[in-house]
Amino acid sequence: VVVVDFASLYPSVIKTWNLSYETVRCPHPECQDNKIPGTPHWVCKKKRGMMSTVVGILRDLRVYLYKPLAKKAEDLMLREQYKVVQAALKVFINASYGVFGAETFPLYCPPVAESTTALGRYSILKTMEMALEMKLPVLYGDTDSLFLWNPTEDQVNELIKRSLEELQIDLGIDKVYKWVVFSKRKKNYLGILVDGKPDIKGLTGKKRNTPEFIKQLFYKIVEILSDAEDMESFENSIEEIKDAVRKTYVDLKKKNISLDQLAFRVALTKPLHEYTKTTPQHIKAARQLLRYKKTIDVGEIISYIKTRDKTGVKPVQLARIDEVDTEKYLEALRTTLEQVLDALDISFDEIMGAHSLEGYFGQKKKEITHPMLPK
Ligand SMILES: [Zn+2]
Structure with a gap:
């Protein structure tokens, strides 16, 4: 699975689509047919917008000048300086379009903010369409990346080329996975990168203030997953993980944990x-x-x-x-593992069996009879 992501998607959109305070919903009747997809707004055809110009120049400076310099410069000191410049440009660019959606900003202009996000979505959808035209299955897409199923190098390069030509958006290869799994609701995913490292969306297991037995279980799960090379061994890993979680649960219940x-x-x-x-x-x-x-x-x-x-x-x-308050520890265990288990479609309650399910509903009932709620 190859993940491609859009480098500075919103600034690109602002530059390409001429988005600005004075160009979105401009007063010229002849511009009204220049609609922004997915919104009731239009954008000016006659004048170049102020924000579009400024953000466009800063974006180009960052993407074409400072980012490459920050990677290539021979002098280490200079390289650090370029890094700071490109990071500062990034902060400025990102802040400059967000403010149009903030009421406290003097040039507060919701249509600009709406148009930016709508065009961001539009660009992603267009790229997805291109991928499908090229017979490249798209497994998943979020605000700034697409997960492509088993593409060849040529296919990826063509997609990158086409999105640059047709949408003026820089696509780049972000990550390459051996495999990746998505939860049923597609909210969480978990994959093993080609170098064997696990990659978990919204990883929470690393918090310092987590009891050692939970940390150890978490690392054990990650280790089991890293060993899975293909779908078949992955199925086995799921069973191994269930066993490991169940064992910790039993140890906790029997007070076998120090x-x-x-x-x-x-x-x-x-x-x-x-x-x-x-x-x-x-x-x-x-x-x-x-x-x-x-x-x-x-x-x-x-x-x-x-x-x-x-x-x-x-x-x-x-x-x-x-x-020891076993229930409290079960809750801590649940919160730490939830995301990973959800991505693997493993139910924590199922592993713990019926007993804890009672505990769970018992807790819910308490909430309902809370005195603050209306009768
Ligand atoms: Zn106009």
Whole structure:
């Protein structure tokens, strides 16, 4: 699977379509037939727009001058400078069209903002059509990329050439996957790149404040997936992943996971006494520790366990295995793995069996009887 993406799609659209404050819905009757696809708006044929000119020049400077320089310049110092310039141009360009949709901007002009996004969509759809004309299956497309199924190098190059000629948009190869899977709702996807590295949309497993046993399970899943070379071994991987998740679930239920593996670790960012309004969990744990320790300094890492008692938390040093709040840990496990499992169409509830399903609906019921809701 080859992913192609559109480099600076919106600036290109603004430049090519002459979008600007004074050109979109201009006063000339003869321009009204120059419609913007997907909108009721038209754009001027007689005059070049101010924003279109400025954004166009800056875009060209960035794409054709500073970006190549930032890659090629021999002098490392110079290269760094070019990088800064191209990044600054990017920020400026991106901000310059977004503002037309902001009420606080003096030249607030919703039709310009609408036209920009509509033409962005239009360009992607047109590119998709081109791909289909070339008999290239498009697996998936989002705001700035297309996933192409097994194209040849020539086909990709032709698509890039055609989109540049017909739409004046720079397509480039973004990533190449060995394989990629999409969730049923196509919201999440997960793939293995040609170099064997996993690539997961919206990867959440890396958060630092995640208990070690969840991190380890997450990395295990990634490892299993990286080993899958084709669809057949992929099917096996799914089963392996289900087993791994189930095993962790059982270990958690049977309290076979050590406190050290269960601990959340959060650093103290300000002195304990400064927490007056709210008391996050690691602060509650730290205060319990103070009974046994003289001081806890800023920067010190607090390790705590979620427990079933009233406070709901204990420092790892004071907690016992039988006090662990298993349900809370299941929730943490669920939130971390949700995205990956969803992309693989694995149901967390199914793995955990009927018991936890009850727990899930029990929780829902509580929400419904919440006193804030109208009767
Ligand atoms: Zn006009």
